[in-house]
């Protein structure tokens with residue numbers, strides 16, 4: 001996606017193609033090349049009206065089939081035009097979300113494959129910025145040193161996932177990773193991963209970067225958010241399975257699942273180091289056009305949090321949960337949690353001390369990794385926005401300071417009386 005066609009050129013192309021062809025002929029690359037060269041916030045009104053018409057003419061899905069890829073894609077392009085712009089549409093989550101497999105090992109594999117694709121694509125994008133024909137968005141290009149640093153930090157998140165999913169003998173050497181993690185060369189690893197992508201994955205990858213403005217670093221911001229979201233989806237599904245295992249008197253398996261959730265969140269923490277390489281002046285420029293989209297609207301994060309224990313009344317009534325109405329409804333409808341189900345087993349004398357200790361150890365690990373997640377997020381926000389308010393309409397950093405006191409597994413005597 002190198003040279004950008006003008007809005008008038010795209011309109012002409014779209015009119016020609018929709019007369020003759022179906023949805024599969026939609027000129028995704030052409031439209032995205034244009035969108036990334038001007039920013040989604042600045043799309044031409046005539047082009048937006050035509051895209052809206054095309055969306056209106058698409059066949060309506062029947063039965064259990066959701067909207068087609070093209071329909072979801074156009075919903076993302078048109079979010080600002082429709083006045084529906086928010087965090088899920090900014091991050092194009094509907095284009096990346098795969099059905100979550102019921103088996104947790106398969107769910108982990110699915111998370112690993114998606115995160116690897118997202119970060120491999122990021123490395124490719126960063127490396128192309130140094131060529132004669134960099135991909136858009138190309139405002140404020142990075143130095144070669146910054147590109148190399150980003151590849152190294154992305155590799156730190158990719159290595160554990162690659163060791164679990166890629167065939168042995170490829171770009172990642174398990175012995176070298178065990179000795180010194182983070183040294184796998186990023187370019188060859190990215191190339192190996194991208195070679196495995198089929199046409200549907202390629203389309204999801206290209207369609208899911210719709211920056212609001214034209215600065216290079218927004219690509220990094222989007223891919224980091226998407227990688228975390230993919231991780232939260234896995235964490236939520238594994239914790240829901242842990243609740244079922246507890247309910248089915250299999251606490252040892254539940255403890256293993258909670259421990260795996262802690263491990264995967266820990267592996268993902270270097271995503272924050274990667275995002276910390278974003279230049280604050282770039283972020284402060286493009287965030288002018290992201291007002292109304294904030295990760296406080298992340299349903300994935302609130303789902304995993306509320307599967308650990310029921311949030312306090314105060315937190316439920318705060319923007320933390322009023323920003324995610326679907327998750328709020330699950331909680332108020334009495335969604336079962338790890339902590340309640342676990343304590344139910346203790347009360348019913350159905351939990352032996354060894355299983356209780358294993359659950360305690362796993363929950364403590366998850367708690368401590370999540371505290372690190374919140375502290376790192378807080379420090380990143382201080383660095384990037386200082387005293388500015390959040391794009392999710394909170395005061396910003398003071399909101400993040402207040403949530404540091406919350407716990408995923410509050411002590412039983414504090415339960416229901418959390419700060420939040």
Ligand code: HEM
Pocket residue numbers: 224225228229275283294295296297298301319320377380381382384385389390391392393394395396397399400403
């Ligand atoms: C430049 C980097 C970032 C900054 C400046 C930032 C800033 C903020 C701010 C100010 C809030 C409060 C809500 C608001 O008014 O918007 C918030 C909430 C949140 N952010 Fe970030 N954030 C950043 C990166 C991330 C990333 C990479 C993630 C991962 C998905 C993330 C996840 C969250 C979540 C889950 C919340 C809600 C926390 C809660 O309600 O307890 N943020 N962020």
